[in-house]
Amino acid sequence: MTGTSSLQDRYRFLEDRFTCAQACTDCARMCAIRAGALDPGGGAEADRLRRTGIMCAEVCDATCRALTEETGQDAAALRVQLEWCRAVCLDCAHAFDARPGAEPSAAACRACAVACTDFMAALG
Numbered sequence: 001m002t003g004t005s006s007l008q009d010r011y012r013f014l015e016d017r018f019t020c021a022q023a024c025t026d027c028a029r030m031c032a033i034r035a036g037a038l039d040p041g042g043g044a045e046a047d048r049l050r051r052t053g054i055m056c057a058e059v060c061d062a063t064c065r066a067l068t069e070e071t072g073q074d075a076a077a078l079r080v081q082l083e084w085c086r087a088v089c090l091d092c093a094h095a096f097d098a099r100p101g102a103e104p105s106a107a108a109c110r111a112c113a114v115a116c117t118d119f120m121a122a123l124g
Contacts (some may be wrong), residue, residue: 016115016122020082021067023108023115027089028060030108034096049095053105056092059085060112067119075123082123086116 035053063085066078093109096102 013122016119017067020112020115020119021064023112024060024064024067024085027092027108027112028057028064030105031057031060031092034099034102034105049099052092052095056088056109059088063116079120079123082116082120086113086120089113089116 031053035050035057063081066073066081089109089112093106093113096106096109
């Protein structure tokens with residue numbers, strides 16, 4: 001591998017990492033907004049959706065921190081975090097699909113899941 005190619009790969013890796021962190025932040029924000037917008041007296045389904053949204057926001061927030069901090073995390077640990085985030089985001093998107101008006105939140109969850117998948121591929 002040449003020096004230029006190696007540098008380009010590094011830039012791409014960092015861009016993918018930033019894109020994933022940004023998608024996690026967007027998803028966390030949308031899930032928190034959606035969870036707060038649910039009717040507190042809406043019954044078991046609204047409560048389940050609220051808990052799902054809050055959990056997704058927390059997992060995305062933790063993933064964003066893991067992506068932006070230089071803590072010496074190894075690729076395997078980061079991959080586990082990304083896979084967890086991807087799975088939770090897809091579950092949350094599926095839950096929001098059934099809720100009228102929650103399309104932006106579901107889309108943010110799916111975008112985050114895609115970004116996590118893409119970054120896992122960049123990890124190699």
